[in-house]
Amino acid sequence: MRIPFIAGNWKMYKTVHEAVEFVKELRPAVKDITDVEIVLAPAFTAVHALADAARNTKIGVAAQNLHWEREGAFTGEVSPAMVREAGAEYVIVGHSERRRLFGETDAIVNRKALAAIDARLTPIVCIGETLEEREREETFAVLDRQIKDGLDRLTAEQTAELVVAYEPVWAIGTGRTATAAQAGEAHAHIRKRLRQWFGGDAADHCHIIYGGSVKPDNIRDLIAEADVDGALVGGASLEVRSFTEIVTRSRAAV
Numbered sequence: 001m002r003i004p005f006i007a008g009n010w011k012m013y014k015t016v017h018e019a020v021e022f023v024k025e026l027r028p029a030v031k032d033i034t035d036v037e038i039v040l041a042p043a044f045t046a047v048h049a050l051a052d053a054a055r056n057t058k059i060g061v062a063a064q065n066l067h068w069e070r071e072g073a074f075t076g077e078v079s080p081a082m083v084r085e086a087g088a089e090y091v092i093v094g095h096s097e098r099r100r101l102f103g104e105t106d107a108i109v110n111r112k113a114l115a116a117i118d119a120r121l122t123p124i125v126c127i128g129e130t131l132e133e134r135e136r137e138e139t140f141a142v143l144d145r146q147i148k149d150g151l152d153r154l155t156a157e158q159t160a161e162l163v164v165a166y167e168p169v170w171a172i173g174t175g176r177t178a179t180a181a182q183a184g185e186a187h188a189h190i191r192k193r194l195r196q197w198f199g200g201d202a203a204d205h206c207h208i209i210y211g212g213s214v215k216p217d218n219i220r221d222l223i224a225e226a227d228v229d230g231a232l233v234g235g236a237s238l239e240v241r242s243f244t245e246i247v248t249r250s251r252a253a254v
């Protein structure tokens, strides 16, 4: 049984102080919610303080990135063990902004996912097509490549624990959400491939969440789709009120 998984991706927003204030406000608002996995992904600088503020609550913490090596001369990078030690249990890998702006390829995504698992972090692996790819009717081919290459060498057991985020690039930060039917179709395709390549248990257990302009207004329709198990939320996760609404509304529909 997959309970809804709602993660807020704060990107390069919120100082340590702002992150802690957010959690102080969110805690009472979600204290009775036990049937949704709630995760916040602050910038690296706020991971430790946020994990402290969220201690003894159901709020989990994710980093937004990591390096795949254990240590070394990689100025500006953060290792999986460092991320874990700072208090994160999850890490976002392969976000389209990292693919587009920082040259992250499927091979890099794969190294990061494997390194994260090795450090006992759960990767939230982002995949999704651009607008041009959708218009050329390549969506499924792009998803297939990103799954095959991005999840290469993962075992069925590791895939079962994974979170896959389907984030059509054209819907991120644009206010343009995929329709529930478009999301449902893509999620069903992803689940089918996971079943084919990793087996039934992995496919049934793995969370496949949707990202791209998710708001309190559209979460119900999205999560009502059979294979949509939650959401990765950017803009609407920056305000306690809208994030809480998304968490609350994700329950009723399931």
Ligand code: PEP
Binding pocket: 009, 011, 167, 171, 172, 173, 174, 175, 211, 212, 213, 214, 232, 233, 234, 235, 236
């Ligand atoms: C994201 O950053 O992963 C995202 C989905 O952003 P937004 O909700 O703002 O579209």
